[in-house]
Amino acid sequence: MALNLSLADQIALELRADIIGGRLLPGMALVEVELVKRYNASRNTIREALHRLGQEGLTRYVRNKGVMVRRLEREEVRDVFVVRRTLELQAIAQSGALTADQCERMQNAIDATTLAREREDWRAVATHSLAFHQQIVGLMRSPLFDDFFAQVIAQLRLVFCAAPDEQRFQSPWLERDREIYALLVQADKPAAGQALSLYLDDSERVSLALFTHP
Structure with missing residues (x-):
């Protein structure tokens, strides 16, 4: 793995690993404020990481609920x-x-x-x-x-x-x-x-x- 990953990329990879490991399940919310504290990162960095996961088909934004782990069709x-x-x-x-x-x-x-x-x-x-x-x-x-x-x-x-x-x-x-x-x-x-x-x-x-x- 490249050593020059941005913090947002590193966070996205860790969250993906949590999905692969069964620690993040479909329907679970990825709460921005909690992730900011967990990773000691800015809101913009967390949003960028969540956007990457969305591009990978792993999360989706739900109105009034925020970003959630996806349920596939x-x-x-x-x-x-x-x-x-x-x-x-x-x-x-x-x-x-x-x-x-x-x-x-x-x-x-x-x-x-x-x-x-x-x-x-x-x-x-x-x-x-x-x-x-x-x-x-x-x-x-x-x-x-x-x-x-x-x-x-x-x-x-x-x-x-x-x-x-x-x-x-x-x-x-x-x-x-x-x-x-x-x-x-x-x-x-x-x-x-x-x-x-x-x-x-x-x-x-x-x-x-x-x-x-x-």
């Missing part, structure tokens, strides 16, 4: 998966053999997911699973794609928050992440790509079902 969920499928599958298709560093990062994400599941911390399970998929996109070695996909991951977190039963929603994915990782370690890109494609098809299906209204 069904068509937005579908679009998120179009982007996710494009980036993740392309990353696998053009990847070479995993380096030791790439293996370590992926294994760490899977280990963290495993530990969170053992603790039945389903919110953390989702966070660490998303980190694993961030590492898949990282195979392209593109800082621009990495930063863009971090925004996509934050939107995915807002999707997951719509699940009424976190345990049921998050339970199936760890074993499938392990399968994808094992295939990447074996340098079997076609099988890894196929496993990921099926994963994303199923993930999109159950995610869209959260936004189906009777």
